[in-house]
Structure formats: C-alpha cells, structure tokens
Amino acid sequence: MDSLVSAAIGLQQAKIASQVQYAVARKLLDNQQLQGDAAVKLIQAATQGPAAAGDALVAAATGLGGSVDTYA
DSSP, X not given: OHHXXXXXXXXXXXXXXXXXXXXXXXXXXXXXXXXXHHHHHHHHHHTSOXXXXXXXXXXXXXXXXXXXXXXX
C-alpha cells in the first residue's frame, strides 16, 4: 500500500516539475523573441538617415513616438 502511495506522489511531483520547466522554457523563448525583435528594429533604424535613425531608436527603446493619436 505504501509503495502505491509513494508512486502516486512521485508521479504527481514529476508532473508538476515538468509543468514548471515548460513554463520557464516558454518565458525564456518569449524573452529571446522580444530581444530579437528589438535587434531587428535597431538594425532597420541604423540603415535610415541619421535624424530618422535617432527618432526610430528612441521609439524602439521607449515605445513612444511610434504612432500619432488622431482622435484627440
């Protein structure tokens, strides 16, 4: 009886550990995707003229200036 309970507990612990590892891996992948997107934006901004590149770099870094509110 004890071995059956131990096996059930071990199975549940393994399941939870697997779920945690999957969640951590997903977060790491999401973070890498965001960093890659930011790098692409910086490279694209660097190929533009100096003034436009500066504006694009600020917009990419801060998220500000990327759009105009026309509803105000």
